[in-house]
Amino acid sequence: MPPHPETWLRVTPSGLFCEPGGFYIDPQRGVDRAVVTHGHSDHARPGHTHVLATAETLAVMRERMGEDRAGVTQQPLGYGQVLDINGVRLWLRPAGHVLGSAQVCLEWQGSRVVVSGDYKRRPDPTCAPFEPERCDVFVTEATFALPVFIHPPADHEIARLLRSVELFPERTHVIGCYALGKAQRLIALLRQAGWDAPIPLHGALMRICRLYEELGVPLGELVPATVQGKQKLAGAIVLAPPSAIADRWARRLDDPLPCLASGWMQVRQRAKQGGVELPMVISDHADWPELLATCAEVEAGEVWVTHGREEALIHALGLRGVRGRALHLVGLGEEEEDE
Amino acid sequence: MSVSAFAELLERLTFTPGRLGKLALMQNWFATQGDPDRGIGLAALAGELVFRTAKPALLRDLIAQRTDPTLFALSYDYVGDLAETIALLWPPDAGSNLPPLSLTEVVETLETAPKAELPQILTSWLNSLDAGSRLALIKLVTGGLRVGASARLAKTALAEWAKVDVGEIEEVWHGVAPPYRSLFAWLEGQGPRPDPNGAPVFRPLMLAHPLEARDLAALNAPDWRAEWKWDGIRVQLTAGPGGARLWSRSGEDISGGFPEILDAMTFHGVADGELLVLRDGEVAPFADLQQRLNRKVVTAKMLREFPAAVRLYDLLFDGEEDLRALPFDERRARLEAWYAREHPQRMDLSPLIPFTSMAELAEIRAGTRAASIEGLMLKRGDSPYTPGRIRGPWWKWKRDPLSIDAVLMYAQRGHGRRSSFYSDYTFGLWRGEELVPVGKAYSGYSDVELLWLDKWIRNHTINRFGPVREVERGLVLEVAFDAAQYSTRHKSGVALRFPRISRLRRDKPVEEADRLETLEALIESRIAVPAEDTPSE
Structure with missing residues (x-):
């Protein structure tokens, strides 16, 4: 009888700890050995001694926190390559969340756990698609774990945006979006929809976009929004962090029409806060049906929920005969409150 | 055109704060949709579509049959709005391959379907739609779009699209019905002008410009008539064989909120006047009238405690006779004769103020300190009743504002173009050692001052409550206002106009x-409702 994962994968104040392997997954404070699922700052913290992640995630960490804080040693691991760490078999599978995002698959004495990190199941031209892996315990996020969250197809939302640009050609559509992942996916979706114009960017988005291009994700012509004249920005689609679209930064735009691309935009009251005029439901997380389908697909008898709206998900899994457990991991989901 | 196009229109209207943006969206609707959908959309926006058969309880039953109660409760708790929760939670039917549902089909079906078939019809529609369209459908069938667009705004958009005056649309509005084929045909030059057939019609009002010093110098006293400028709301009363209506200044039908006025409109004609709360002939503070505004139904208690009346100052139609081209003096004579003849209940005449020189009138104005009077109205004796705000024939001459030096306490961001600025300010006065908020202002400053205020607020924030920032007690604002009134609804006991x-x-x-205390000394009328009588909201 293989050992129950509870006996070898524990919740500690620093995060999930694999005892026989001696490493943490997405630890919230500096540790000796960290496995990092992806580069968002609530998962990739600075100050670890050894960091194991995909080459892309390591590159993102170096870009965002600087060489010296992104781990004393960095060990890249490709998807599907298997390591043996003190008898724990470890490999990575694509999570489809952002470039380089990975699920951490662990097997010890015949007992298998998949720590998915954040993930989505929709096509994303900027990263590898999610690959389900059978396991005994599936560790999932629950950011959008309410049945009201059913994300529409992203190309519908892009089409609404383009219709709005047509209807208000004298205004500047400025889309609030998260700097890592969402911004690049939006640009790629716009390019797919035929939007060939240069895309002006807020300074905070430029570095990660350049990094994506260096890592082989083409994004077309990108220009800094700040050096454009107001007139030149009329009719443009500009990308900026969510905090900037209705604040002082946006004053340099000509009659800006604030848009926000986030899964939270599904709910109007939430969308109405902050002066958004065009909410766009585009999410890099699994929606409700996808969370349930993924839990079923990996055939796990038990699902652990790291962060988000665990109550609804655990209830729904219970109705399907799957045991759910809330891990209440502190710190996760913080950076992505606005995705 | 499908329900989904209408859903997109509603969604954009909901999130577009500016009037111009809303007008552009509605005009685009009229320009791109065909008959009959464009007219059904217009009817929905104008609040003219009412289906009595579909009630929220029915939808609640339908969703209860389809969702786990725990998941429904968690979702409703998170979303907060029943219609939106249902729209989002409805399990989509992947196998549904019905053709896109059209607005016309929805309306025609709802008008004719027997009540017993409604659950099944709604179910099949909801199955075939996406979440945004489901929300639009639910709002459509239960009434109450709540997209921040009034009937008047919809008509204005239609007028701008058709390049006619909105008054022309108002004139024929009650001669047309959804889906307004005859109206669109007329506007496109394809058909005759629809006949309103005696139904009550809103006539756009004649408005006054504020009088400035340079205009005053040019006024010759004998040409002018003066009235008090009452502190109520401007209304138009329309009554005749086709029915009676009370309209607000912008043409909203507010009849439902003032049944006692409607009951008193037994005459045939169109009159212009000020809606007030009157107690024993005394005009109550504006805050009392506010209790009566924006209500669909009025309780007997409201009618008793805040009795409404109209002070009349113009007559536009006497019976079917249009008086608007007549000079003011003739209309005034007709108004007085008409009043003597009809003597409608709950109405009186706004008196003319006698004066012989502008200097005398200036003195009268300086002496007006009753809370119910905002100043004077000046009307040329020979002025016809011309809709809109035309410079010259009518002036409003408000009394000089009062002012206080108050301390900035809280600031909130504005809307639309001001959404990046802290532009709404709550200010307070000292009571003992504490500051008591006395009012809120969001105008009066220059662009340069706004920039400075915004920066000061960001640098002196001590607390945040959602969109509101509390600031250090460090900035004094001189606040001008028209009147201070006694109020039981404000913590300070004072309301500023x-x-x-x-x-x-x-x-x-x-x-x-x-x-x-300084502000309290400026309160002119001590008439107020005792606190225990204040209706709860």
């Missing part, structure tokens, strides 16, 4: 800002 920021007093230490 039209407060605005007149000056930033960066030089003044906050300890030297005014005290609440």
Whole structure:
């Protein structure tokens, strides 16, 4: 009888700890050995001694926190390559969340756990698609774990945006979006929809976009929004962090029409806060049906929920005969409150 | 055209704060949709579509049959709005391959379907739609779109699209019905002007410009008539064989909120006047009238405690006779004769103020300090009744504003173009050692002052409550206002009329800002409702 994962994968104040392997997954404070699922700052913290992640995630960490804080040693691991760490078999599978995002698959004495990190199941031209892996315990996020969250197809939302640009050609559509992942996916979706114009960017988005291009994700012509004249920005689609679209930064735009691309935009009251005029439901997380389908697909008898709206998900899994457990991991989901 | 196009229109209207943006969206609807959908959309926006058969309870039953109660409760708790929760939670039917549902089909079906078939019809529609369209459908069938667009705004958009005056649309509005084929045909030059057939019609009002010093100098006293400028709301009363209506200044039908006025409209004609709360002939503070505004139904208690009346000052139609081309003096004579003849209940005449020189009138104005009077109205004796705000024939001559030096306490961001600025200010006065908020202002300052205020607020924030910032007690604002009135609804006990920021007093230490007693001394009418009678909202 293989050992129950509870006996070898524990919740500690620093995060999930694999005892026989001696490493943490997405630890919230500096540790000796960290496995990092992806580069968002609530998962990739600075100050670890050894960091194991995909080459892309390591590159993102170096870009965002600087060489010296992104781990004393960095060990890249490709998807599907298997390591043996003190008898724990470890490999990575694509999570489809952002470039380089990975699920951490662990097997010890015949007992298998998949720590998915954040993930989505929709096509994303900027990263590898999610690959389900059978396991005994599936560790999932629950950011959008309410049945009201059913994300529409992203190309519908892009089409609404383009219709709005047509209807208000004298205004500047400025889309609030998260700097890592969402911004690049939006640009790629716009390019797919035929939007060939240069895309002006807020300074905070430029570095990660350049990094994506260096890592082989083409994004077309990108220009800094700040050096454009107001007139030149009329009719443009500009990308900026969510905090900037209705604040002082946006004053340099000509009659800006604030848009926000986030899964939270599904709910109007939430969308109405902050002066958004065009909410766009585009999410890099699994929606409700996808969370349930993924839990079923990996055939796990038990699902652990790291962060988000665990109550609804655990209830729904219970109705399907799957045991759910809330891990209440502190710190996760913080950076992505606005995705 | 499908329900989904209409859903997109509603969604954009909901999130577009500016009037111009909303007008553009509605015009685009009229320009791109065909008959009959464009007319059904218009009817929905104008609040003219009412289906009595579909009630929220029915939808609640339908969703209960399809969802786990725990998941429904968690979802409703998170979303907060029943219609939206249902729209989002409805399990989509992947196998549904019905053709896109059209607005016309929805309306025609709902008008004819027997009540017993409604659950099944709604179910099949909801199955075939996406979440946004489900929300639009639910709002459509239960009434109440709540997209921040009034009937008047919809008509204005239609007028701008058709390049006619909105008054022309108002004139024929009650001669047309959804889906307004005859109206669109007429506007496109394809058909005759629809006949309103005696139904009550709103006539756009004649409005006055504020009088400035340079205009005053040019006025020759014998040409002018003066009236008090009452502190109520401007209304138009339309009554005849086709029915009676009470309209607000912008043409909203507010009849439902004032049944006692409607009952008194037994005459045939169109009159112009001021809606007030009157107790024993005394005009109550504006806050009392506010209790009566924006209500669909009125309780007997409201009618008793806040009795409404109309003070008349013009007559536009006497029976079917249009008086609008007549000079003011003739209309006034007709108004007085008409009043003597009809003597409608709950109405009186706004008196003309006798004067012989502009200097005398200026003195009268300086002496007006009753809370119910905002100043004077000046009307040329020979002025016809011309809709709109035309410079020259009518002036409003408000009394000089009062002012206080108050301390900035809280700031909130504005809307639309001002959404990046802290532009709404709550200010307070000293009562003992504490500051008591006395009002809120969001105008009066220059662009330069707004920039400075925004920066000051960001640098002096001590607390945040959602969109509101509490600031250090460190800035004195000179606040101008038209009147101070006694109020039981405000913590300070005082309500200000039209407060605005007149000056930033960066030089003044906050300890030297005014005290609440100073403001209380400016209250002119002590008539107020005792606290226990204040209706709960």
